[in-house]
Structure formats: structure tokens, C-alpha cells
Amino acid sequence: MALISLKNIFNKKNVFSSLLDTLSEQLGTRLLVTDAGGVVVYNNNPPQQEVQYSLEIDGEIVGYVKGDSKSKTVADLLVTLLQKENEKKKLGKEVLNLYKEINVIFDFSEKLAQTIDAVAIARIALIEAGQLVHSDGGVVILWDENSGKLQPVALNGDVFFNLEKVNEGVGLLLRIVLSGQSEITSDISALKETGIISEKVSSIIYGALKVNHRVMGAIILADYQAGQYSAGDLKLLTTIALQSSSAIESALLYEKNIREAKEKEEAMRRIYEVTGRFVPFEFIRSLGHERITQVKLGDNVERIVTVLFSDIRDYTGLAEQLSPQENFNFVRSFNEMMGPVIRNNSGFINQYLGDAIMAIFPGNAGDALKAAVEMQIKMFDFNHKRNIEGRRMVQIGIGLHTGPLIMGIIGDADRMDAATLSDTVNIAARLEGLTKYYKAGILVSDDAIRYMSFPDSFHLRYLGRVQLKGKKAPVGVHECFSGNIQQDLDHKLTTLALFNDGIEYYVTKSFDKAGDAFKRIIEIHPGDLTAKLFLNNANHYMQSGVPENWAGVEEMLFK
Amino acid sequence: MPQKILIVDDESHIRMLINQTLEELEDEGVEFLSADNGEAALDLIQDEKPDLVFLDVMMPKMNGMEVCRRVKKELKFNDVFIVLLTAKGQEMDRQRGQEVGADVYMTKPFDPEAILNKAKQVLGIN
Numbered sequence: 001m002a003l004i005s006l007k008n009i010f011n012k013k014n015v016f017s018s019l020l021d022t023l024s025e026q027l028g029t030r031l032l033v034t035d036a037g038g039v040v041v042y043n044n045n046p047p048q049q050e051v052q053y054s055l056e057i058d059g060e061i062v063g064y065v066k067g068d069s070k071s072k073t074v075a076d077l078l079v080t081l082l083q084k085e086n087e088k089k090k091l092g093k094e095v096l097n098l099y100k101e102i103n104v105i106f107d108f109s110e111k112l113a114q115t116i117d118a119v120a121i122a123r124i125a126l127i128e129a130g131q132l133v134h135s136d137g138g139v140v141i142l143w144d145e146n147s148g149k150l151q152p153v154a155l156n157g158d159v160f161f162n163l164e165k166v167n168e169g170v171g172l173l174l175r176i177v178l179s180g181q182s183e184i185t186s187d188i189s190a191l192k193e194t195g196i197i198s199e200k201v202s203s204i205i206y207g208a209l210k211v212n213h214r215v216m217g218a219i220i221l222a223d224y225q226a227g228q229y230s231a232g233d234l235k236l237l238t239t240i241a242l243q244s245s246s247a248i249e250s251a252l253l254y255e256k257n258i259r260e261a262k263e264k265e266e267a268m269r270r271i272y273e274v275t276g277r278f279v280p281f282e283f284i285r286s287l288g289h290e291r292i293t294q295v296k297l298g299d300n301v302e303r304i305v306t307v308l309f310s311d312i313r314d315y316t317g318l319a320e321q322l323s324p325q326e327n328f329n330f331v332r333s334f335n336e337m338m339g340p341v342i343r344n345n346s347g348f349i350n351q352y353l354g355d356a357i358m359a360i361f362p363g364n365a366g367d368a369l370k371a372a373v374e375m376q377i378k379m380f381d382f383n384h385k386r387n388i389e390g391r392r393m394v395q396i397g398i399g400l401h402t403g404p405l406i407m408g409i410i411g412d413a414d415r416m417d418a419a420t421l422s423d424t425v426n427i428a429a430r431l432e433g434l435t436k437y438y439k440a441g442i443l444v445s446d447d448a449i450r451y452m453s454f455p456d457s458f459h460l461r462y463l464g465r466v467q468l469k470g471k472k473a474p475v476g477v478h479e480c481f482s483g484n485i486q487q488d489l490d491h492k493l494t495t496l497a498l499f500n501d502g503i504e505y506y507v508t509k510s511f512d513k514a515g516d517a518f519k520r521i522i523e524i525h526p527g528d529l530t531a532k533l534f535l536n537n538a539n540h541y542m543q544s545g546v547p548e549n550w551a552g553v554e555e556m557l558f559k
Numbered sequence: 560m561p562q563k564i565l566i567v568d569d570e571s572h573i574r575m576l577i578n579q580t581l582e583e584l585e586d587e588g589v590e591f592l593s594a595d596n597g598e599a600a601l602d603l604i605q606d607e608k609p610d611l612v613f614l615d616v617m618m619p620k621m622n623g624m625e626v627c628r629r630v631k632k633e634l635k636f637n638d639v640f641i642v643l644l645t646a647k648g649q650e651m652d653r654q655r656g657q658e659v660g661a662d663v664y665m666t667k668p669f670d671p672e673a674i675l676n677k678a679k680q681v682l683g684i685n
Contacts, residue, residue, distance in 0.1 A: 008585040092579040096671060099576050103668050 003089040004082060006033070006055070006063040010041040016081070017042055023074050024067075031067030031074055046071075055079055057086050101236065104132060109243055118142070118251035122154040125219060125244035130156050132240070133205065133233040135221035137161070142209070142217035142248070150217075160198040160222045182207040182238045184229040202226040205233060207241030211249045219244075305360050306368040306402040306448055307428035308347065310338070310375060312355040313395040313436060319355075321392075331355055334394075337382065338375055345371035356432075358425065365402045365451035369458055369480060372398040372442045376483030399431030401445040401475075427475060430468045434477065438463055439529035441483055446476030458482045459489065461499055463530070464507050466554045474553040479530060491525035502534060509546060511538040562682050563609040565592040567600040567626070568644070569618045573667070577613055580671040587684050597621025604630055604639060611681045613674070614661075616645040624659050631660030640681045644669065 010016050010033070020042055024030055030046035033055075041063070049066035053075035056062070062082065065075040108128045115121050122140040130138055137158035142151050152163050184205045191197045197204070206220040219241050223229065312318065312334070319327050335352055342349055347361040347368060361368040375398060383393045403424035431443040440463070449455045459482045465474040481492045492499075502517030518535035521528055564584070566577045574593050581591070592607055594600040598620045604612065612630075616623040623643055630636045643661040656664045663677060679685065 005586065011585075011588065011590075089582075092575055092582075095572065096576055096579040099668070100671055103670060106668050 003093065004057065004062060004086050006035040006041050006082075007039060009082070009085060020044070020074065023077070027070045027073060029068055029070040029074075031065055031071045033063060033065050033078070035063045036061050055082060057082050101132065104128065105239060105243065108240065112244060112247040115247070116251050116254050118248050118255060119153045121244055121247045121251055122219075123156075125240055125248075126154045126156045129207075129219055129221060129237055129240045132236045133221055134223065134228065135205075136201075136224050138219065138221040140209075140217065140219050143215065153217075158198075160201050161220075162196055162198075165194065165196045182234060182241060184234055197222065200224050203228050205229040205237055207234075207237040209241050209245045209248060211245050214249075216245060216248060216252075302404055302406045303362060304402065304451070305362050305405045305424070306365040306400060306451065307405065307425050308342070308357075308359040308361065308368045308372055308398060308400055309425070309428040309432040310357045310359075310372070310396050310398045311432050313397055315355040318392065318394065334382075337378055341374045341378060342371050345374070347371055358428075360405065364453050365400070365448045366453050366455070366457070368400050368402075368448070369442070369444060369452065369482075372400060372444075373458070373480065373483040376441045380485065396441070397432045397435030398442045399428045399433070399435065400442065400448045401428040401431060402448040402451040403427065423471075427468065427471070431475075431477065434466065437533070438477070438479060439533055440479040440481070442480040444478045444480050446478070449478060459493065459496075461492065461496065461530070462503055464503055464554065488525070488527060491528065495521040495524055495528070495531075499531065502531070506534055506538060509541075509550070511542045514538045515542065561588050561590045563590045563592055563607055563611075564678060564682075565594065565600065565603055565607070565609040565612045567594045567597070567612060567618070567623065568615040569595050570615075571595070573615065573644075576671075577669075577674060580674050581678050583675075584678060584682070584684065587682075589682065589684075597623065597626045600626050601629060604636065605634065608636065609639060611640045611642070611678060613642050613644055616643055616656075624655060627656070627661050628659035642674075642677060 020031070020033070021044065024044055030044045031042075032040060032044075032046055032049060033042040034040050046067045048068070051067065051069055051071060053065045053072055054061045055064060055075060055078055057079065065071050065078060067074075105128075108124070111124050111128075112121055115124065122142065126138050126140050129135075135157060137160040138156040139152050139161045140154040142153050143149075144151050152161065155161070184203065188197060188201060188204055192199055192201070201222040202224055203226050204220055204222045206218045208215055209217045209219065219237060221237065318330075322330060331352075331354060334355065335357065338357055339349060342357070342359045345361070345367045346363050347359045349357060349359045351358045359368070359371070361371070375396065379394065379396055386393060401424055403422065405422040405424045427445060431445060435441065435443050443463075444460065449460070452458075458480050461479045461481065463477045463479055465476050467474045481489060484492065498517050498521050502514050502521065505511070505514035505517060515535055515538040518531045518538065521531040522535065525531070564581060566574050568574050568577070574595070578591060578593070581589075585591070592603055592609060594603050595618075597618050600612070600614065601621065603609070604626075614623040614626060623645075627641050627643060630639055630641065640663075641661050642663045642665055643656045644665050644667055645656075646667050665673065665677075
């Protein structure tokens with residue numbers, strides 16, 4: 001079909017008119033040119049119009065040259081020129097059509113870029129495909145690797161597809177969906193027989209959704225008329241499929257990431273719930289984090305804290321009489337009893353070490369001592385019950401020390417553990433060990449007392465200084481007897497001044513005076529085993545003398 | 560006096576595309592002019608006083624912004640309707656386009672429909 005208009009050409013191109021002027025002059029003729037409808041576009045007034053030559057372009061007459069026989073040359077030349085013009089127009093039209101397609105695809109890409117939902121992308125792709133390629137209906141099917149099923153995710157136009165049967169005739173459809181090919185096909189009898197597509201469909205065209213040979217599904221368009229689809233349609237559909245493939249993949253990846261992130265979050269939440277009991281929140285918070293998931297290897301913080309170390313005295317002997325299960329039950333009920341005491345006093349349990357408990361009190365050291373006293377009181381109730389049940393009494397020793405503590409995460413990236421590294425812990429543990437030696441329920445270091453806001457609210461007895469193994473400076477030690485039963489407590493209060501005197505004599509090597517003081521205490525309070533210890537020590541030193549350089553410091557080499 | 564549209568772009572295929580897009584206006588007697596650089600465009604605008612100019616921004620010799628500025632601000636050819644065309648992603652030019660007096664601003668790849676409608680509207684053709 002000719003695309004040109006003679007009228008427009010002669011209007012636009014003066015060259016045509018001037019060319020005809022020159023030609024007719026040279027040929028010695030005059031002529032008249034009209035368009036197909038008879039409108040004159042050129043006229044240099046021929047005397048007669050005996051001959052008429054038609055101007056035929058692409059089998060269509062676009063105009064006439066009228067004049068004499070010499071006009072034929074002009075007509076031939078005009079046809080050649082018009083053909084060129086026509087070609088140019090055709091080319092222009094084709095380019096414009098291509099440009100329009102590019103424009104659509106460009107818009108399409110923009111729309112895709114704004115979408116992160118795979119199903120929405122499939123829908124956009126299908127609608128765009130429907131605009132560029134004629135069809136009575138369309139469907140986008142995705143292959144779900146997890147379920148091993150085909151999933152129609154978008155529909156457009158008539159529903160030619162039996163959604164329920166999609167996965168029944170999987171083999172047939174898979175050939176299309178997973179072929180990775182884009183094709184036009186009219187051989188769809190098998191699909192019709194299985195009822196997957198409607199009887200009315202005569203031709204289908206499909207474009208594979210794939211990224212780097214990984215096939216994700218296909219866009220399928222159907223037409224009720226046979227032979228409707230051209231290579232151009234296939235090219236467009238392939239382009240759309242290609243464009244949407246990467247977008248769908250990104251969307252699926254995004255969805256997968258979101259899902260995984262949620263799962264991870266959920267898993268972390270569960271871990272957190274569980275670990276919260278083992279790794280106290282206070283510990284994590286003291287590292288400057290809000291949650292355990294933020295904790296990194298190497299995180300650490302140094303604080304002045306009070307460490308409470310408690311241990312069941314002679315637990316080994318107790319444990320020997322129990323089955324492993326009874327043992328476990330015992331330790332569990334013991335820890336269940338003590339855990340709340342520590343938490344209620346602003347401490348947190350850093351570690352359960354079998355029958356031992358290591359707790360940290362970040363605030364006032366008095367909190368720790370209060371907890372220790374309450375723990376000892378708990379033990380009375382606990383033992384009272386055991387006594388009724390005819391069981392053996394259980395005693396605990398508690399050591400308290402205040403000092404710097406590094407709390408941090410150690411281990412490797414796969415197995416991280418919360419750890420507390422410091423001398424403070426060791427000293428607290430050693431003091432706990434000394435409770436047995438001093439026959440005291442609670443031993444508190446000088447440093448711990450220094451960090452207490454109200455040390456006077458506790459009943460304390462100074463026991464002198466002790467040289468702990470591996471430590472340079474001796475540690476001043478105090479017994480706290482606030483948790484003693486009322487009778488002992490009263491006695492210890494009554495004899496407190498005497499006891500203080502005794503210790504004073506003792507550390508200044510006045511062992512006879514010291515011995516007298518402790519003897520008097522024992523007369524008043526025979527149950528004061530600590531006084532008995534000092535009396536024995538005083539007697540021992542009086543008999544065998546004290547080591548050189550003895551400065552009233554007990555050398556504790558065994559613990 | 561026929562109405563005139565001037566198409567200015569250094570890329571011949573863009574000129575061809577716009578020409579092709581507006582082809583149907585030929586039937587209305589609209590005359591088409593074209594230029595492939597800013598200087599030539601400015602000369603043509605002064606000589607021919609086109610009704611409508613599609614003016615590319617990025618061009619050799621004199622860019623579209625400068626052409627527009629001279630036409631609107633110096634020559635004060637207010638009857639020449641100027642459509643500035645620029646590549647997508649250079650939308651920051653929009654404000655400068657307004658400063659130099661452009662009437663309308665469009666981005667490439669342009670929507671052929673929009674170009675045709677704009678031309679019809681400016682020339683008063685239905």
C-alpha cells in the first residue's frame with residue numbers, strides 16, 4: 001500500500017515542481033499532474049491532454065500525468081522518485097512503530113522497577129503483553145520449586161485456562177512452562193483433551209520466564225482464531241518475558257529474604273527466650289546491646305561489680321548418696337530457690353556451676369550482701385523441711401567481693417559464650433572456700449564493704465586479713481552474721497566488742513590476750529565456732545610460735 | 560501563510576521519528592523544518608518564525624537551553640512555542656528549562672501520542 005500523498009509531496013517539496021518545470025522545458029512539452037482523486041498538484045498548462053500516464057506505487061495509483069507522449073519520461077521519473085519517497089515513509093513508519101514498542105517496554109521497565117511483588121509483576125507483564133500482542137486471554141504460570149507445583153499467578157482477558165487442572169496435566173504443561181523456549185503453537189490438541197485449556201482456543205503463544213537458563217515459568221497468551229501469531233508477536237512477548245523475568249526473580253529473592261529474615265528473627269526470638277535464662281539480659285545490656293542477636297565476638301565491658309559466689313558445702317558427700325536424677329533435681333530446686341533471691345536484689349546470675357552459683361551485682365554492694373543474707377535465711381527454711389523429711393541438712397557458703405570485672409563474649413564465631421574474666425570472681429570464689437575454714441556462712445571482703453552504701457545495716461565481724469593463694473595483697477575479711485538464727489545472732493551481738501578485741505590482740509600477736517577474749521566468748525556462746533577457731537589458732541601460735549614476718553595474715557594456701 | 564513546525568535534534572533518527580509522528584499534520588498544510596544544531600535552529604527561527612519548535616537540549620554548537628533563552632529572552636519571540644526535549648534522568652533540567660522560557664518540557668524516549676497531541680493543541684488542529 002502506498003503511503004504517500006502527492007498533494008503533500010508537491011506542497012512540501014518545491015524541488016518537485018521546479019524539477020518538472022525544467023524537465024518539461026527541456027523535453028519541449030507541457031503537462032499536468034493530479035493526485036488519484038483528480039486534484040491538480042502541478043500544472044504548466046498543456047495545450048491538450050491526449051495521453052494519461054498513471055503513477056503506480058506498490059500496486060496503487062496515486063496520481064496521473066497528463067500531456068503528450070513525451071510526458072511518459074516525466075511519469076517514469078516521477079514514479080521512481082515517488083517510490084523512493086514511499087520507501088522512506090515506510091521506513092519511517094516502521095521505525096516509529098519500533099519506537100512505540102520501545103516506549104511501551106520502557107514504561108514497562110519503569111513499572112517493573114517500582115514493583116517488588118512477584119505476583120504484581122506477573123500481572124503487569126501479562127497486561128503489557130496483552131496490549132502489544134492481541135489475545136483473547138492470558139495467564140502467567142510460575143514453577144514453585146518448593147512445592148514442585150505450577151502456580152497460575154496472573155490472569156488477563158477470558159479465562160481459557162482451567163486453573164484446577166493445571167497441576168493434573170503437569171507433564172504437558174511442563175513442556176511449555178519449563179521448556180525455556182518461547183514459541184507459537186497451534187498444536188494444542190493434547191492440552192485441550194486434558195481439559196487444561198478451553199476448546200475455543202485455536203492458537204497459543206508463550207514466552208519463557210527465565211534468568212540465566214533457570215526457567216521460572218511462562219507467559220501464555222491464547223487466541224480463538226488459528227494462525228493469529230506472527231514472529232513479531234513472538235519477539236515482543238519474548239522481550240516482555242525477558243524483562244519481567246529478572247524482576248520476578250528479584251522479587252522472589254526479595255520475598256525469600258524477607259521470609260528468611262522473619263524466620264531468623266523468630267528463631268532468634270526463641271533462642272533469646274531460652275538463652276535469656278542462661279545469659280541474663282543485664283549481661284547483654286551491660287555490653288551496650290538490646291538483644292542477644294546484636295552481641296558480637298569480642299564485645300566486652302569493664303565494670304566495678306560485686307560478685308557473689310555461693311557453693312553447697314560438702315556437696316560431693318551429699319551427691320554420693322543421690323542418683324544422678326535426684327542430684328539433678330536437687331540442684332535444680334536449689335537453683336530455682338536462689339535465682340529469684342538474686343534477681344530481686346538487682347543481681348543477675350552469671351553462671352550456674354553445678355551446685356555453685358556465681359552472681360553479679362552491678363549496683364550497690366549492699367544488694368549483694370542483702371541477697372546473701374536472704375539466701376542463708378532460705379537455707380533455714382529449706383533445711384527445716386529436709387529435717388522433717390528426715391533428710392540431711394545442707395549448708396552453703398557465700399563469698400562476696402567487689403572489684404573490676406570484664407564481661408565479654410569469648411569463643412569463636414560459631415560457639416560464643418558469655419564470660420566474666422577477672423580476679424574479682426576468683427577472690428569471691430576463694431572467700432566462699434574460706435567460709436568452711438572460718439565456720440562462717442557469709443564472708444565479705446573489705447572492698448565489698450567499702451562499696452556498700454549502708455554497711456551498718458548488716459551485722460559484721462572483722463576476721464583479720466587473709467593471704468589468698470596467688471594473690472599479692474592480703475584481703476581483709478568480714479563475717480556477716482545477719483542471716484544467723486536469732487539465738488546465734490543475739491549471742492554474736494552481745495560478744496561483738498569482745499570479739500573485736502580478740503581479733504585486735506590476735507593480729508598484733510598478743511595471742512594470750514586474744515585467747516582470753518575468745519575463751520570468754522565461747523563461755524557465753526559455745527556455738528560460736530569462729531571464736532573457737534581463733535582460740536585454737538591463738539593456742540597453736542603460743543605453743544609453736546608464729547612464722548617470721550607474720551603480720552596477722554592467715555596464709556591460705558589450700559584454696 | 561502555512562503553519563510551521565521546526566524539529567531540532569542532532570540525532571537524525573529523532574528528527575525522523577518526530578517528523579513521522581507528526582506526519583498527519585501535513586494533510587493540514589503544516590510545513591516541517593529541521594535543524595541538527597542550535598545555531599542553525601536559531602537562524603531558522605529568526606528567518607521562518609515557526610509556530611512550534613521541538614528543541615533537543617543536548618546539542619553541539621549551541622545547546623537547546625541557550626537557543627531557547629535567546630529566542631524567548633533576547634528576541635522575545637513569544638509567539639514561538641518551544642517544547643524542550645531531554646533524555647530521561649536529566650529531569651533536573653526542568654527548572655532551568657523554565658528559567659530560559661520554555662513553554663513545555665518533555666522527556667525522551669517521548670510518547671509519540673503526547674507529541675502529536677501537543678502539536679495539535681499548539682497549532683489549534685483537532
